[in-house]
Amino acid sequence: MVRARRNKSYRLARLNDWPSHDLPFNAEVAEVAVDNPLALEPGEKIVAMRSIRSDPLGRLHSHRQIDEAQYRGGRAFQNDWERAERGPQAVDPTREYVDGTRTREAVTESQRQAVLRLNRVERELGADGAALVHDVLVLGLTMDQIGQRRAVRSQRWNDYFARRFRECLDRLALVYGFATEIGPQRTERRR
Structure with missing residues (x-):
């Protein structure tokens, strides 16, 4: 065979x-x-x-416009936002139907910690920085769309928003511990 x-x-x-x-x-x-x-x-x-x-943070990272610490700081912000968000929820068919009203679910410890971190981020970024980060990372808007929402439609404003967004990502990397703060480099002249 x-x-x-x-x-x-x-x-x-x-x-x-x-x-x-x-x-x-x-x-x-x-x-x-x-x-x-x-x-x-x-x-x-x-x-x-x-x-x-539909991922502006991933696009910036893949085109090497932001570094790894900025990327991870932005992802940590998105993760906290998703954890802390308590928006509309689907009806759970496994729960017993009584009269159509649902009891309010308790806030978990991870949600509480996420809200505390988000409050700290908002204090660190300020009102304008927090709004800019929310528009890009949560709503997924481009710099041009942000300019249209704020009634400023020029390339100069788009460049400003992009630069300010990168500054906010730097601050997010510091807040979430993905980067360390480097003090101002002082060079003294020797005479």
Whole structure:
């Protein structure tokens, strides 16, 4: 009896190495290195595609306009905002129906801590900086849209908002502990 020959080795470790080249027509993606979920050793990374279409912070980070500390500070702000937000909630069909009114759910400790951090951020950024950060990170507005909301429509104002937003991201990185504050560098003249 003749044995069938294998031409390829079928290793399970190589299954995740098949990149997808099929992207939608209007996709805006960037490559990002993430932890390999199928790795045999901890710390192995793979390259994945991240959508930056409706993510202004991801877009700025992928185009190298902000650094890692600013990016992580912005993500921490978004995480706190989502945790602290108590907006409209879906009806839970597993709960017993009584008369249509729902009892108010208690505030969890993580929500309380998130609100405290957001209050500190607002004090650090000021009213204008906090509004700018909210517009970009929560509402997803561009600098042009922010200028339109504030009735200033010139490139100079867009550049100002972008510069001010990067300053606010620096402050967020400091508040959340992703960066350390460097004091003013004083150079003294020697005579």
